[in-house]
Amino acid sequence: MKIPNSVVQISTLKQASFKLSWWCKGDNGDQHKHDIVSFEKGNITTAGRTSKQISLKWESNPQTVLILTKPNSVSVRILCAQMVRWLKEHQKLNIFVEPRVISELLAESSYFSFVQTWKDDSEISRLHSKVDLVVTLGGDGTVLWAASMFKGPVPPIVPFSLGSLGFMTPFHSEHYRDCLDSILRGPVSITLRHRLQCYVIRDAAKNEYETEEPILVLNEVTIDRGISSYLTNLECYCDNSFVTTVQGDGLILSTTSGSTAYSLAAGGSMVHPQVPGILFTPICPHSLSFRPLILPENVTVRVQVPFNSRSPAWASFDGKDRKQLAAGDALVCSMAPWPVPTACSADSMGDFLRSIHEGLHWNLRKTQSFDGPRES
Ligand SMILES: NC(=O)c1ccc[n+]([C@@H]2O[C@H](COP(=O)([O-])OP(=O)(O)OC[C@H]3O[C@@H](n4cnc5c(N)ncnc54)[C@H](O)[C@@H]3O)[C@@H](O)[C@H]2O)c1
Ligand SMILES: Nc1ncnc2c1ncn2[C@@H]1O[C@H](COP(=O)(O)OP(=O)(O)OP(=O)(O)O)[C@@H](O)[C@H]1O
Known part of the structure; x- marks a missing residue:
């Protein structure tokens, strides 16, 4: 049988080899790791990650x-x-x-x-x-x-x-x-x-966390106007890149588990809880074009009350423990390493x-x- 010319040409082409790696922010600086992305003859495939159903098998009897x-x-x-x-x-x-x-x-x-x-x-x-x-x-x-x-x-x-x-x-x-x-x-x-870990920073210029221990949330952290009748003004950054300024009643940073709670009521998407990501859902934004976002799991979100804000904002964690954020304060939030099974x-x-x-x-x-x- 005669092999068509096009097939012969493809098989003789040499693909440049490469490696993909992923990195995360660890305690000792950024850590690089190899991913489970596999490289079948230079092609990227994630076939090994598609089985997401997790099963727990006891190795000894629970006591x-x-x-x-x-x-x-x-x-x-x-x-x-x-x-x-x-x-x-x-x-x-x-x-x-x-x-x-x-x-x-x-x-x-x-x-x-x-x-x-x-x-x-x-x-x-x-x-x-x-x-x-x-x-x-x-x-x-x-x-x-x-x-x-x-x-x-x-x-x-x-x-x-x-x-x-x-x-x-x-x-x-x-x-x-x-x-x-x-x-x-x-x-x-x-x-x-997944859970989110949150830190409050007093006087953002100092860049010091208020507590050493993060506040962990399973649903969401909400930054809102509390009892103030003024519009909140929240400057939002993602890994130091400016995202937007929220002008409205507030902002919900939600886990995917929390996507069916307050975030849903504010117009966010429903997301299966095992999808890793952070939902960025505004509450009553005074804008015609502010659609909710879903950010990837690896980002750090920073929400800052600007120095010229007319009023403080309030953060609450899974609907509890309200903390005031004065002008110049910030809340920093990223994916926690400890999920809830x-x-x-x-x-x-x-x-x-x-x-x-x-x-x-x-x-x-x-x-x-x-x-x-x-x-x-
Ligand atoms: N407008 C709103 O929908 C609104 C306002 C404030 C707080 N909340 C939610 O209430 C949560 C606190 O819950 P609570 O039980 O302590 O207070 P709660 O008793 O006020 O209950 C709020 C409601 O939210 C439901 N809920 C909580 N987590 C959920 C989830 N992950 N998916 C779907 N529904 C969920 C609860 O079943 C309950 O019906 C907050 O984390 C926030 O998400 C919602
Ligand atoms: N062990 C606990 N100790 C103190 N407070 C608790 C405890 N368990 C639940 N709560 C609080 O009690 C409130 C009601 O609890 P929960 O949401 O489980 O019941 P519910 O309101 O009857 O249920 P649903 O939300 O499905 O209507 C919540 O605000 C929760 O934080």
């Missing part, structure tokens, strides 16, 4: 469970007592609860004297090394609360739904025995939810789709009937 509960709920209190009893008697596990909850349990019965708790913040900071699994009983706010307790690595969280919306709480409390039994045996399908009921995609359909009634519309005009 200790932390149960976190929404306060002031009778149904949560009753379920918590039942769950503690079942985990102790049927699974032989050690159990931690919050100091508030241990008082409630002991008021009910001295049977619960085996349950453990902590005394101060330094013990909370060591919890991640004692606890194998965290169970939350409440709504999305309780998942946010659980994540906020861990300033570093976070154990897998199993969120049971005892709230009203429950976007991040796929497990039904009626079936808690079967759910926990299966999770304790593993394997468990996991959603790795939450257990899935089906799998990461299945749970996300169920939440947007059942929780938000996404794209609900009456189906068009067959009974009408048709193309011939």
